Amino acid sequence: MLKIENLHVKLEEEDKRILKGVDLEVEAGKVHAIMGPNGSGKSTLSYVLSGRDGYEVTDGSATLGGEDILDMEPEERAAAGLFLAFQYPVEIPGVGNMTFLRTAVNAQRKARGQDELSAGEFLKVVREKAKTLKIDADMLKRPVNVGFSGGEKKRNEILQMAMLEPKMCILDETDSGLDVDAMKLVADGVNALRDEGRGFLVITHYQRLLDHIAPDVVHIMADGRIVKTGGPDLALEVEKNGYGDILSEVA
Amino acid sequence: MADAHKTALDDRLSALSMPEGGGWLGRARKDALARLGAVGLPVRRDEYWRYTDPRALTRVEAPEGADVDAGDPFDGLDAVTITVTDGVGGDLPSLPEGLEVQRLAEAGAPDIHWAKDLYGALEAAGSRPVLRPLATLNSAFATDGLVIRATGPVGTPVRIVMAGRGDAILHHVVKVEAGASLTLIETGTPGARANTAIEVDVAEGGVLHHLRVDGGDDRHLNAHLFARLGAEATLRSFAMARNGTLTRNESTVEFTGDDAAATLAGAVVGEGRVHHDDTVFVTHGALRCESRQVYKKVLRSGATGVFQGKILVKEGAQKTDGYQISQSLLLDDDAVFLAKPELEIYADDVACSHGSTTGAIDETALFYLRSRGVPEARAVAMLVLSFLAEAVEEVDDAGLQERLLEHLEGWLAA
Numbered sequence: 001m002l003k004i005e006n007l008h009v010k011l012e013e014e015d016k017r018i019l020k021g022v023d024l025e026v027e028a029g030k031v032h033a034i035m036g037p038n039g040s041g042k043s044t045l046s047y048v049l050s051g052r053d054g055y056e057v058t059d060g061s062a063t064l065g066g067e068d069i070l071d072m073e074p075e076e077r078a079a080a081g082l083f084l085a086f087q088y089p090v091e092i093p094g095v096g097n098m099t100f101l102r103t104a105v106n107a108q109r110k111a112r113g114q115d116e117l118s119a120g121e122f123l124k125v126v127r128e129k130a131k132t133l134k135i136d137a138d139m140l141k142r143p144v145n146v147g148f149s150g151g152e153k154k155r156n157e158i159l160q161m162a163m164l165e166p167k168m169c170i171l172d173e174t175d176s177g178l179d180v181d182a183m184k185l186v187a188d189g190v191n192a193l194r195d196e197g198r199g200f201l202v203i204t205h206y207q208r209l210l211d212h213i214a215p216d217v218v219h220i221m222a223d224g225r226i227v228k229t230g231g232p233d234l235a236l237e238v239e240k241n242g243y244g245d246i247l248s249e250v251a
Numbered sequence: 252m253a254d255a256h257k258t259a260l261d262d263r264l265s266a267l268s269m270p271e272g273g274g275w276l277g278r279a280r281k282d283a284l285a286r287l288g289a290v291g292l293p294v295r296r297d298e299y300w301r302y303t304d305p306r307a308l309t310r311v312e313a314p315e316g317a318d319v320d321a322g323d324p325f326d327g328l329d330a331v332t333i334t335v336t337d338g339v340g341g342d343l344p345s346l347p348e349g350l351e352v353q354r355l356a357e358a359g360a361p362d363i364h365w366a367k368d369l370y371g372a373l374e375a376a377g378s379r380p381v382l383r384p385l386a387t388l389n390s391a392f393a394t395d396g397l398v399i400r401a402t403g404p405v406g407t408p409v410r411i412v413m414a415g416r417g418d419a420i421l422h423h424v425v426k427v428e429a430g431a432s433l434t435l436i437e438t439g440t441p442g443a444r445a446n447t448a449i450e451v452d453v454a455e456g457g458v459l460h461h462l463r464v465d466g467g468d469d470r471h472l473n474a475h476l477f478a479r480l481g482a483e484a485t486l487r488s489f490a491m492a493r494n495g496t497l498t499r500n501e502s503t504v505e506f507t508g509d510d511a512a513a514t515l516a517g518a519v520v521g522e523g524r525v526h527h528d529d530t531v532f533v534t535h536g537a538l539r540c541e542s543r544q545v546y547k548k549v550l551r552s553g554a555t556g557v558f559q560g561k562i563l564v565k566e567g568a569q570k571t572d573g574y575q576i577s578q579s580l581l582l583d584d585d586a587v588f589l590a591k592p593e594l595e596i597y598a599d600d601v602a603c604s605h606g607s608t609t610g611a612i613d614e615t616a617l618f619y620l621r622s623r624g625v626p627e628a629r630a631v632a633m634l635v636l637s638f639l640a641e642a643v644e645e646v647d648d649a650g651l652q653e654r655l656l657e658h659l660e661g662w663l664a665a
Contacts, residue, residue: 050622051622052618052622053614053618073621073627074618074622075621075622075624075625075626075627075630077622078621078623078624079624083622084622086619089619090616090618092616092634092637093641094636094637094638094640094641095633099633100620100623100625100633103625103629103633104620104623104624104625105624107624107625107626107629108623108624111626143637160623
């Protein structure tokens with residue numbers, strides 16, 4: 001599904017290398033987790049994959065379903081099936097949440113040559129999905145993320161994911177700023193989307209999110225590289241001993 | 252008076268003739284001409300014309316202008332519609348209860364008329380301390396205008412539609428009597444050049460909603476609003492404009508009664524050879540009045556935006572609440588925004604604030620929208636609309652707001 005080979009990335013504005021040869025493949029139907037200390041390059045990886053400005057790819061490739069995504073515009077990547085749940089969802093005053101969702105859904109449908117959803121069809125689907133995420137009518141009406149609590153913002157990200165039905169979902173620190181109840185709600189939303197055709201890349205600091213979203217594969221990232229890959233046990237090891245042991249082991 | 256002002260006036264007067272007619276209107280015109288003679292016409296080096304070159308507005312020949320059908324957001328609205336072609340008003344429709352409308356010439360003929368105390372008088376008051384000679388010229392030479400009075404709550408808006416390409420000088424007088432209310436809508440600015448003035452008197456507890464939409468690209472417009480508000484009166488004035496070679500909107504508001512409120516707002520979309528100047532002067536001369544100025548501009552490809560806004564709080568105007576914000580969104584490096592906010596306060600128990608910002612589109616928000624699949628141009632349009640919507644929201648009528656937003660969306664999609 002998502003295949004990253006020897007990816008090297010530096011900051012566009014300064015001579016700072018962030019990713020130094022990342023190799024990673026997420027298969028359809030699988031959940032991969034990336035853990036790692038601060039500054040290891042986890043979030044940069046998510047931004048580079050989704051097409052944010054400010055980074056320069058100096059080597060390597062990233063493909064989604066065999067298609068090179070690094071030359072695509074962010075909206076083309078989205079239409080190709082890539083979705084990033086932001087660590088810090090952006091507040092957009094003046095743009096209604098519902099208008100935003102409908103515009104996004106229909107823009108992607110149009111890009112893929114599908115018919116746009118009518119207002120009625122859209123409303124029906126969004127209400128149903130919002131309900132399971134405990135997103136009320138007021139949150140749908142309000143401007144995008146404006147005045148939302150941390151938990152509401154993350155639930156709103158998952159609602160967007162549910163509406164857009166991407167092939168490949170990247171979750172960047174989705175657990176940050178969430179209490180246990182909110183995390184469970186978000187995890188349930190993610191788990192409901194797990195199926196054979198969809199891949200997940202869950203970026204997190206802590207094991208606790210992985211208690212709720214059980215990964216198939218766990219990677220440890222440090223200094224711009226994947227330094228260790230293993231099963232779910234690897235996350236437990238990090239939780240118990242921190243990153244120190246693993247990093248000294250691979251050094 | 253400096254020679255340049257006099258020369259500019261002499262040139263302009265050579266091509267103007269005062270409309271015939273005696274009565275109070277004739278005297279008011281002559282009085283205005285005398286005032287104009289003392290000050291001349293504005294030139295670039297005048298303090299309040301520093302950012303805007305007045306020559307296209309003052310010169311003898313009107314600039315070229317095409318007759319652009321820019322669409323009208325109020326088409327189909329249930330309204331009392333009056334069309335003014337090349338500065339001359341058309342037939343008057345039948346009017347609802349509580350509303351009186353007359354052509355200026357008709358109102359100016361009799362010896363006694365309520366408009367006699369307002370015509371030229373509010374303009375003269377609003378021309379101090381800042382001179383507004385083009386408004387004074389308007390008082391002297393207006394080719395036509397409407398004299399409108401609301402004596403009770405008028406449910407149907409009055410809609411003035413300007414048409415034609417002529418060099419129009421229009422002067423309206425509006426009086427909202429105590430407890431009465433009225434909505435006044437102006438659209439369809441002529442292509443070439445127009446000098447418009449509206450004098451507004453809102454008596455105790457009266458409410459006036461004023462909307463203006465200017466769509467034509469070639470416009471050279473100097474529009475003036477002079478408002479005087481009595482106790483507990485309300486004024487809400489909103490102007491929306493797209494492009495325009497030269498637009499100068501001058502709004503002056505004076506609070507003469509306590510507990511009144513005024514909102515002045517504007518939304519501008521400018522692309523290319525565009526110069527748009529909003530110049531505002533609010534005078535607080537009474538207790539506990541509230542004024543809001545909310546001006547938003549989106550500019551690109553050489554467009555220039557200007558905002559000059561002043562709040563003057565006179566001695567004794569305690570508990571004044573004055574607010575002013577002017578913001579621009581520059582969509583590329585070729586756009587310019589010049590802002591001169593001013594506060595002058597002679598009372599010690601007031602709350603006044605002003606702010607001005609200039610910025611580019613929020614890249615983080617843009618990326619967020621694009622990452623969800625919204626194409627860049629559409630995402631920019633959404634962010635621009637949300638920026639301008641904050642000014643449209645100052646219009647206190649959901650139905651009219653919706654029409655305005657829809658029209659703005661059309662402008663942004665064009």
